[in-house]
Amino acid sequence: PIKDIRNAIRILMLLAPRVPWETFWLEVPDFLASNALTVPCIHSITHLPTEPVDNGELGFECWEDVEVWMAAALTPERRRELLGLLPASTVNVYFKAAPVIVSLVRVAGTPWLVSVGVAAQQVWAATLRDAAWAVPAALLLLLALMLWLRLRQQALVLSQSGLYAAIAEGSQDQIFAKDIQRPIEGVIKADDAAHLATEVDEYVLTNEAAKGLEILLEEYTSYTNGNGVWISGFFGSGKSHMLKMLAHLLGDVEGQDYPRQSVSDSFRAKTPDAFLPGLLNKADKIPAKSLLFNIDQKADIISKTQIDALLAVFVKVFDEMCGYYGKLGHIAQFERDLDSRGLYGKFTSEYLACAGIPWQKGREQALLEAKNIAKAYAQATGGDEASALGILDKYRSQYRVSIEDFAEQVHAYIERQSPDFRLNFFVDEVGQYIAENVKLMTNLQTIAESMATKCRGRAWVIVTAQEDMGTVVGEMGKQQGNDFSKIQARFANRMKLTSADVAEVIQKRLLMKTEEGVRLLSDIYHAQSNNFKTLFDFADGSQTYRNYQDREHFIHSYPFIPYQFALFQSAIQNLSQHSAFEGKHSSVGERSMLGVFQQVAIQIGDHEIGQLATFDLMFEGIRNALKSNIQRAIIQAENHLDGPFAIRLLKTLFLVKYVKEFKPTLRNLCVLMLDGFN
Numbered sequence: 001p002i003k004d005i006r007n008a009i010r011i012l013m014l015l016a017p018r019v020p021w022e023t024f025w026l027e028v029p030d031f032l033a034s035n036a037l038t039v040p041c042i043h044s045i046t047h048l049p050t051e052p053v054d055n056g057e058l059g060f061e062c063w064e065d066v067e068v069w070m071a072a073a074l075t076p077e078r079r080r081e082l083l084g085l086l087p088a089s090t091v092n093v094y095f096k097a098a099p100v101i102v103s104l105v106r107v108a109g110t111p112w113l114v115s116v117g118v119a120a121q122q123v124w125a126a127t128l129r130d131a132a133w134a135v136p137a138a139l140l141l142l143l144a145l146m147l148w149l150r151l152r153q154q155a156l157v158l159s160q161s162g163l164y165a166a167i168a169e170g171s172q173d174q175i176f177a178k179d180i181q182r183p184i185e186g187v188i189k190a191d192d193a194a195h196l197a198t199e200v201d202e203y204v205l206t207n208e209a210a211k212g213l214e215i216l217l218e219e220y221t222s223y224t225n226g227n228g229v230w231i232s233g234f235f236g237s238g239k240s241h242m243l244k245m246l247a248h249l250l251g252d253v254e255g256q257d258y259p260r261q262s263v264s265d266s267f268r269a270k271t272p273d274a275f276l277p278g279l280l281n282k283a284d285k286i287p288a289k290s291l292l293f294n295i296d297q298k299a300d301i302i303s304k305t306q307i308d309a310l311l312a313v314f315v316k317v318f319d320e321m322c323g324y325y326g327k328l329g330h331i332a333q334f335e336r337d338l339d340s341r342g343l344y345g346k347f348t349s350e351y352l353a354c355a356g357i358p359w360q361k362g363r364e365q366a367l368l369e370a371k372n373i374a375k376a377y378a379q380a381t382g383g384d385e386a387s388a389l390g391i392l393d394k395y396r397s398q399y400r401v402s403i404e405d406f407a408e409q410v411h412a413y414i415e416r417q418s419p420d421f422r423l424n425f426f427v428d429e430v431g432q433y434i435a436e437n438v439k440l441m442t443n444l445q446t447i448a449e450s451m452a453t454k455c456r457g458r459a460w461v462i463v464t465a466q467e468d469m470g471t472v473v474g475e476m477g478k479q480q481g482n483d484f485s486k487i488q489a490r491f492a493n494r495m496k497l498t499s500a501d502v503a504e505v506i507q508k509r510l511l512m513k514t515e516e517g518v519r520l521l522s523d524i525y526h527a528q529s530n531n532f533k534t535l536f537d538f539a540d541g542s543q544t545y546r547n548y549q550d551r552e553h554f555i556h557s558y559p560f561i562p563y564q565f566a567l568f569q570s571a572i573q574n575l576s577q578h579s580a581f582e583g584k585h586s587s588v589g590e591r592s593m594l595g596v597f598q599q600v601a602i603q604i605g606d607h608e609i610g611q612l613a614t615f616d617l618m619f620e621g622i623r624n625a626l627k628s629n630i631q632r633a634i635i636q637a638e639n640h641l642d643g644p645f646a647i648r649l650l651k652t653l654f655l656v657k658y659v660k661e662f663k664p665t666l667r668n669l670c671v672l673m674l675d676g677f678n
Contacts, residue, residue, distance in 0.1 A: 175514060176510075177512040180510070180605055181602055184202075184509070184598055185198075188238075188244055190243075191294070196248075200263055202509050209501060210272060226452075226490075226492035227451060227460045228452075229494070229495065231462065231464045231497070232465050232466065232495070232496050233466070237497040237502050237593065239464040240429075244426075245263060247290040248290065250286075254292070287418050288422040288423070293427065295429060295433045298316055299433065308443065309443075310434065310444055310447070311402075311406060311443055312329070314406060315329060315332075318406070318409065318413075322336070322413065329401060330395040330399035331392060351373065354375050355369060370390065374391060377391055406450070407451050407455070407459075411454040424462065425460070425461045427461065427464070431463070431464065431466050432465070499569045500565075503557075503565040506565070506593065506594055513555055521609075522555065524554075524609070533547060536561055538667075538671060539665070540665040542663040543662065546566065547562055549562075559613045561674075564615060568596070570661065571659055575626075575658060580627060582627055600613050600621065612675050614648070614652075615655065615673070616652040618655060619655055631654070634647070649673065652673065
């Protein structure tokens, strides 16, 4: 075997400086010397080194190997025993009438024997002469070996426990590529333009979202029938963020001066899909305006008990986009009628001259400005001031709004624009707004249908709703469920955001690692990957949750464990179903999954690398949104219990209380509370 040949050459080189040169020789077949040996080929004594060779470079493992070879000079039988009975060896070999120590190694598959020999007398004499040097050297080498083994043992302990604090200077936040404490808007607001650049830059186009966007753009750029898009996802899943990005991607957003092309370029850079850039190019060429709004914000003065409450919100937003007074529909209609006759500009000028204030301010005080309004109207129209008095009261009494009229107004506006122009409505949280109200759901369906009929694909309605439609509509009867399904049928284009999307967003926006972080976490992964199944898999009949898949998944998820994304989502959904949260829609309000996970990451930022986020830490992220009576037991425990761990465990039990798929056994609770790999 080559290994034995190398060992023979190594000991020969090691002893060479202390033994007369003429006592050495090496017989190596030419084909073996040129093809098989990785050490320099030695054919005669003149090629041996004249200086001691560093045994580290030669791969010499420890001093015990040296002692084995030196012992062979004294006891051939012992040499044979220690060498494990080489395939071919001999004890009594003579060279030039002198006994020699020889190792014969047969080359497998050939008749060749490789022999390395040295005169026994010369080796013995040289060993005795150098004993005074060799013994201390052996002791020093042994001491160095022991020290090396000790250091390696310490390194192994560090590796196995995952504690790289000494390397990373003790804190987890150093492994993140972006500042973990930077402000991140957990909830995207439709009317917030101040953070728009950051929202575009940090938007994560997940794989699933990219697939849904491709389907949407195919329909949008080559319209066939459906003009409705339904974006669904549970609380904090990023549906509002997606809606806002779509609004800027497909048109110029009213009231938000941000380059549409910049959003499109950002999506091109982020897309993993080969077909998406081409569809984005087609969408860029379609001129459009986007009306983006949160329906609850726009409906604050409109009662949901009104039959046309949902329509009134659409009309209000459309009127405001046209420059009319959307808060009062009859005044907006008054302005629209003047505008259709080309008198609106003249009226506002006359009103400014009469009242001394601009019309945009005066219309807010219409009850007090009746005389000025009548005077300006008479002068603008050439009519009688007396007959114009109370003109707005007449509009109020006669004002009616219908879906058909609204669709006709939208169509008229579009026709005044360029031939391919589109007007799109992006409505956030419409699912919560129409919950439990059959009439509102029907109105939404009719609005989309009427605009499809009138505008022929040039007016789209894109809305967001909760993922679980049963949660959105509450405890509805069968008829209500059918009505809701009918709306979904109208909104044929659907994009669904899942917990996998949320995990990917959190990993890319929050948990990206530095090169040093990747290196440190790779070491932990290689040391612990065989233990992941034992540590993090649930038992006792609980649902199977995703574990770490590979090194990259571990690095992207750390310090969180994959099951936490899906289990926390399920916990939130079930708490919401049991009315645990404050607010009119029983949702988490101003928090999101991203916000909760960021809070946890900040909380454990000063922990040593290798420690994990425990599930109880998620409780603090939703605490402020919980009803006080729901968390009374935890508040009492915090006031009266001395054990911090008991309080943490209580918070964990609270989070999983209504998750039927999770079995809170001792084993499974231990998994939830696991804060490290030890």
